[in-house]
Amino acid sequence: MEIEFGVNGWKQLPDAISKKYHFVPARVEVEEHHIGVYASKTDEHMVKADHPKALLHGSLVSPSLGAAIINGKYVNAVPLYRLEQEFQRYGL
Structure with a gap:
């Protein structure tokens, strides 16, 4: 540290500011x-630091938000436009 x-x-x-959306259902x-x-x-x-x-x-994507999108799209077979509508209700 003394070198620095x-x-x-x-x-x-x-300060650099880092923001991420944290999705909780x-x-x-x-x-x-x-x-x-x-x-x-x-x-x-x-x-x-x-x-x-x-x-x-x-990106603003947190692991929980990415998991929610992947789960909705590939596990629950929800079309992307419906996922988009769902997230717009949350202000994303």
């Missing part, structure tokens, strides 16, 4: 994670 935060120091940049919750981002004052080197991994990089 050495004598020349760092400046803190605005009959309700949807949004999780918001603030991820610290730091940049070196001497060069363009940046460091991000640890954060939760995403199911699909850059």
Whole structure:
């Protein structure tokens, strides 16, 4: 860590914000994670704090929401347009 935060120091940049939809049948919750981002004052080197991994990089899809879509489509044989209507009721 001393190499990263050495004598020349760092400046803190605005936190990166990660949001994911969390699907629980009959309700949807949004999780918001603030991820610290730091940049070196001497060069363009940046460091991000640890954060939760995403199911699909850059997507709002959580594992529970992805499972609900796959379950509806392939297990219950619900057409995609009906799944879409169902999720629109939740504001997704």
